Amino acid sequence: MRVDSPALRRVTRLVAALNLAYFGVEFGVALAVGSVSLFADSIDFLEDTSINFLILTALGWSASRRARVGMALAGILLIPGIATLWTAWDKFNVPVPPEALPLSLAAMGALAVNMSCAFLLSGYRGHGGSLTRAAFLSARNDSLANIAIIGAGLATAYLWPSAWPDLIVGIAIAALNAGAAREVWAAARAEGRVAEA
16 A cells, blocks of 8 residues: 555545544533643643644655654653653642542543544554554554543552552553654654665
């Protein structure tokens, strides 16, 4: 399959639309219930929207230009982590637990969206080099994060009614995004070296 295929463009466009739509839902719930992990995940939906729109723009470019965009995407993957750490700092100062039921329900919706996106992108993760790899890794990691957020909601409701489960998961999401950023950076560097050879 060529890098700039109509099928890949359709999938990328759909994934971007799904991410943008659920960003609004999850961001609103995060603000309403005071959740660090939902806030981190909602910002991540916005970041995924940006990644997929960048991919749509760069698919027809040369391998060296795509590699440069891949390196930029690695930086974008760090943004949710930085936003999460900032929000976590505020939560440390006022450690009020989030409402467990809305937290878990919003995370379940996010899990459905992210698993759908990961499934759609799984067939293309080897095409387009670091670009589609970034989109797939982001959707996969977000699915894992959503499972952890659901767990934080259950822990807050039944085991440990404090802000800590939410904070721990929020910080873990930041670490997961940092790992994905490193992986995308390495793939983009390798892609750039191959293009130059």
